[in-house]
Amino acid sequence: MKRRFYSIIILVVLFASLVLVLRGSVPEKNATQIDGTSYLESIDSSSIGPQIWSDNLTGQTPWQLLPDNGTQGILTFRNNSLNLTAFFPGSSQYLAVSIYRRPINVSLNGSPIAVATVEASKGIHYGMRFSGVEPGNIPFQAWYESSSLQHRPGQGTDENLTANLALDSYVANGQFPPSNSAITSIKFDIEATPGQTGWFSLILSHIAVLSTQQEPYVAGSASNGLIIHLNNGFTSAQPSNQSLFQVYVGYGIDGTPDLQYRLYLNEGLHTVAEGFDYHVKPVVNYEIAALFPWRVYDFPLVYSNSNGTYISVVATQGSITYFKLDTLLFDYLSQTLTESASVDQNTAQSLFSYYMIFLFVTPITMALLFARSFRDEKETTSNS
Amino acid sequence: MKRKQLVILSGVVIRLALAPVTGQPYDMGLFAFFQRVYFENGVVGLKTFGTLPLLYFIQLPFYSIYAGLRVLGLNDYQFMYHTSLSIEGVFLKAPYILADVGIFLLIQKITGRLFPATLFFLNPLVIFESSVWGIYDPLMLLGIVYGFYLAKKGNHNISSVAFAIAGVLKLFGFLPYGMLLLKNLVTRQFKTVRIQFLSGIVIAVAAIAPVIIFGGLYIFLTGFVFRFIGVWGVTGGLSYSILYLLFANVMNKIPSPALLVLVFVSSLYLVETRKGANLTLLIKWNLVGAILLSIFSQAEPQWLAWTIPLAALYGAMTSRSGLQIFTYFFGVASTFLINTVGVQGTGYETLGLVTHFLPFIEGYTNAFYVYAMMTFTLLMLMLVYIFHRPVKFRFEIIALVVLAYLQAYFWLSIINLPRILGVA
Numbered sequence: 001m002k003r004r005f006y007s008i009i010i011l012v013v014l015f016a017s018l019v020l021v022l023r024g025s026v027p028e029k030n031a032t033q034i035d036g037t038s039y040l041e042s043i044d045s046s047s048i049g050p051q052i053w054s055d056n057l058t059g060q061t062p063w064q065l066l067p068d069n070g071t072q073g074i075l076t077f078r079n080n081s082l083n084l085t086a087f088f089p090g091s092s093q094y095l096a097v098s099i100y101r102r103p104i105n106v107s108l109n110g111s112p113i114a115v116a117t118v119e120a121s122k123g124i125h126y127g128m129r130f131s132g133v134e135p136g137n138i139p140f141q142a143w144y145e146s147s148s149l150q151h152r153p154g155q156g157t158d159e160n161l162t163a164n165l166a167l168d169s170y171v172a173n174g175q176f177p178p179s180n181s182a183i184t185s186i187k188f189d190i191e192a193t194p195g196q197t198g199w200f201s202l203i204l205s206h207i208a209v210l211s212t213q214q215e216p217y218v219a220g221s222a223s224n225g226l227i228i229h230l231n232n233g234f235t236s237a238q239p240s241n242q243s244l245f246q247v248y249v250g251y252g253i254d255g256t257p258d259l260q261y262r263l264y265l266n267e268g269l270h271t272v273a274e275g276f277d278y279h280v281k282p283v284v285n286y287e288i289a290a291l292f293p294w295r296v297y298d299f300p301l302v303y304s305n306s307n308g309t310y311i312s313v314v315a316t317q318g319s320i321t322y323f324k325l326d327t328l329l330f331d332y333l334s335q336t337l338t339e340s341a342s343v344d345q346n347t348a349q350s351l352f353s354y355y356m357i358f359l360f361v362t363p364i365t366m367a368l369l370f371a372r373s374f375r376d377e378k379e380t381t382s383n384s
Numbered sequence: 385m386k387r388k389q390l391v392i393l394s395g396v397v398i399r400l401a402l403a404p405v406t407g408q409p410y411d412m413g414l415f416a417f418f419q420r421v422y423f424e425n426g427v428v429g430l431k432t433f434g435t436l437p438l439l440y441f442i443q444l445p446f447y448s449i450y451a452g453l454r455v456l457g458l459n460d461y462q463f464m465y466h467t468s469l470s471i472e473g474v475f476l477k478a479p480y481i482l483a484d485v486g487i488f489l490l491i492q493k494i495t496g497r498l499f500p501a502t503l504f505f506l507n508p509l510v511i512f513e514s515s516v517w518g519i520y521d522p523l524m525l526l527g528i529v530y531g532f533y534l535a536k537k538g539n540h541n542i543s544s545v546a547f548a549i550a551g552v553l554k555l556f557g558f559l560p561y562g563m564l565l566l567k568n569l570v571t572r573q574f575k576t577v578r579i580q581f582l583s584g585i586v587i588a589v590a591a592i593a594p595v596i597i598f599g600g601l602y603i604f605l606t607g608f609v610f611r612f613i614g615v616w617g618v619t620g621g622l623s624y625s626i627l628y629l630l631f632a633n634v635m636n637k638i639p640s641p642a643l644l645v646l647v648f649v650s651s652l653y654l655v656e657t658r659k660g661a662n663l664t665l666l667i668k669w670n671l672v673g674a675i676l677l678s679i680f681s682q683a684e685p686q687w688l689a690w691t692i693p694l695a696a697l698y699g700a701m702t703s704r705s706g707l708q709i710f711t712y713f714f715g716v717a718s719t720f721l722i723n724t725v726g727v728q729g730t731g732y733e734t735l736g737l738v739t740h741f742l743p744f745i746e747g748y749t750n751a752f753y754v755y756a757m758m759t760f761t762l763l764m765l766m767l768v769y770i771f772h773r774p775v776k777f778r779f780e781i782i783a784l785v786v787l788a789y790l791q792a793y794f795w796l797s798i799i800n801l802p803r804i805l806g807v808a
Contacts, residue, residue, distance in 0.1 A: 024425055024426025025455055028454065281610065284606070288602075340739070348731070352730065363395075366394050371499060377497050
């Protein structure tokens with residue numbers, strides 16, 4: 001008993017000494033942790049600014065109707081609403097009836113957003129599209145096919161649509177439009193699937209373009225997103241031979257009851273890491289969010305045009321009314337998570353066979369053999 | 385060589401064959417990261433350490449041997465796309481492998497038989513968690529089983545200490561601790577209650593103190609305590625329970641389901657223990673608790689292995705040979721499901737990539753739902769083996785589970801029931 005006690009004491013002392021003596025002594029550098037709060041430059045908040053364009057939907061402005069062959073379209077205005085009624089004859093192809101509002105001139109400087117209130121008949125699909133011109137009169141699209149604003153199923157009730165015009169241009173074209181670009185055309189369409197026939201309508205009761213404002217964050221002000229800028233020192237502090245593994249952001253947050261938000265890490269216009277969707281918990285307003293390079297699915301709605309590194313806190317629903325950054329840690333590893341890469345097929349198959357043999361075949365075989373051998377075992381209360 | 389040593393040797397050889405060439409890339413990367421920043425840069429990363437801090441202190445001495453070898457010039461190598469190096473991986477998994485050996489020895493001591501201990505030790509799910517995945521659940525299970533062993537020897541106060549230590553490794557360990565405390569409270573053994581309560585508080589405070597010192601209290605509460613009781617900030621977070629996947633709207637209305645399960649099983653334990661308290665009942669209700677937690681909460685795949693040592697013990701102590709053998713089959717089936725449809729595919733633990741070696745049974749529509757339905761089925765079957773009178777294991781059960789898999793595949797993937805229900 002005494003010998004066992006001394007052995008334990010010796011082991012504890014030995015290992016404790018090893019842990020203390022070897023701290024920071026391994027020469028290779030395969031991991032790095034950077035405290036981002038040391039490189040914090042500023043926090044900006046993004047909020048909706050004043051209206052910069054709207055249409056009163058009285059019919060005094062130029063809305064043009066463009067029906068596909070075989071369809072009929074009627075455009076009327078009543079009670080500050082545009083009413084598009086269309087007939088589809090039942091074709092073997094997709095058919096659409098479109099309306100255009102052009103020309104307009106809405107500058108894209110300052111990342112404006114477009115808002116519209118639309119009611120489309122149940123059973124029909126509809127969409128909202130913007131296009132514009134760059135300096136030099138070069139046209140560009142500010143919409144993309146997979147956007148949630150395209151081919152939407154009509155609900156028979158008012159729906160509020162929001163389009164981030166500069167961001168949609170970026171997704172559509174792979175680059176942001178140069179400064180002084182402008183939106184020049186708005187299009188709505190209702191479309192019928194092959195075989196669909198009958199009268200359908202689209203009622204537009206509100207359309208406007210609003211500016212967005214980015215200004216230094218002030219606690220208590222409502223915003224739809226925050227940008228946490230890191231200074232240039234952060235870029236040079238990053239290890240050149242390691243890759244980002246994850247980012248930990250600890251913060252206090254509060255907002256409207258319906259607030260939902262997501263965090264992103266961006267280097268200029270490149271999204272490096274993305275987190276999960278969060279809501280405010282009922283018991284405590286503190287949250288820890290992890291951002292991962294392998295979770296990048298989209299681009300943040302709130303972003304900066306600078307080339308620097310920044311964290312975006314984007315309210316996907318509701319508004320943020322309070323935010324306090326507590327922890328910002330960047331973890332780097334020599335080999336970070338990789339989802340796909342080329343592997344020699346023979347090697348991979350051999351490895352998989354090896355894995356299956358040692359994980360399933362060998363243990364099951366051994367268990368069967370031992371079970372046969374232990375069949376004669378008697379139950380005892382042995383302490384052996 | 386004695387039979388016991390032969391089992392240990394074969395189990396350890398299997399584990400050492402797998403440990404250097406496999407790993408769950410995220411978890412292994414996480415644990416490697418925190419050890420590396422300590423031994424390479426001298427940084428104590430406890431503020432954001434991925435789990436309860438006691439694990440950090442358990443990993444340090446094991447990793448220090450590896451760090452010493454690196455200082456002496458050992459060259460380690462990157463295998464495939466794993467986030468940890470090969471020999472490094474073995475040292476990170478070493479505490480879990482040793483915990484498996486410890487649990488094997490304790491089951492053998494408690495039951496006096498090698499049969500249930502062997503069914504635990506050579507169970508593919510147990511091997512998978514400690515030696516492939518590299519997850520720390522075996523350490524928590526070692527604490528719990530050691531607590532049972534001490535309780536069997538009559539050392540109830542020290543067994544509470546073992547349970548509390550298990551609890552500060554993974555919160556499930558507090559279930560047997562809480563049950564013993566409640567039982568002593570109800571039976572008015574106030575002196576024992578006082579000792580157990582104080583020892584639990586001291587252990588919990590000692591375990592959390594390092595996190596507080598390094599400024600991570602809020603992170604700890606948010607990341608573990610609130611999350612475990614179901615109060616967490618991730619919207620629509622991933623759940624591995626079929627109830628949450630198919631009926632999220634109903635299930636999300638239940639406040640803190642994990643807490644409710646713990647209260648429920650503790651109450652039933654108290655009711656049954658009035659007829660005569662013994663170790664078997666404690667094991668039984670902890671086993672039921674482990675099963676219900678996997679059904680009624682977010683149910684992470686590694687939680688499935690909690691049932692294995694408990695079922696091996698309960699089966700052996702109540703002469704339920706059917707339960708013991710079913711538990712082995714449960715482990716085989718769960719390991720197969722986790723590898724093929726539960727996580728990122730058979731290439732994840734082997735190559736470190738999201739790859740499917742068996743495309744005909746992986747990556748199909750709603751494969752994840754099939755995983756959840758099958759683990760639910762297996763857990764329900766285990767409940768039947770626990771509450772039904774002792775029966776022999778029949779091989780028809782294997783056919784039944786295969787049929788259940790085909791049914792799950794038909795309804796959840798081909799018919800696409802989740803889409804019909806509007807949840808996928």
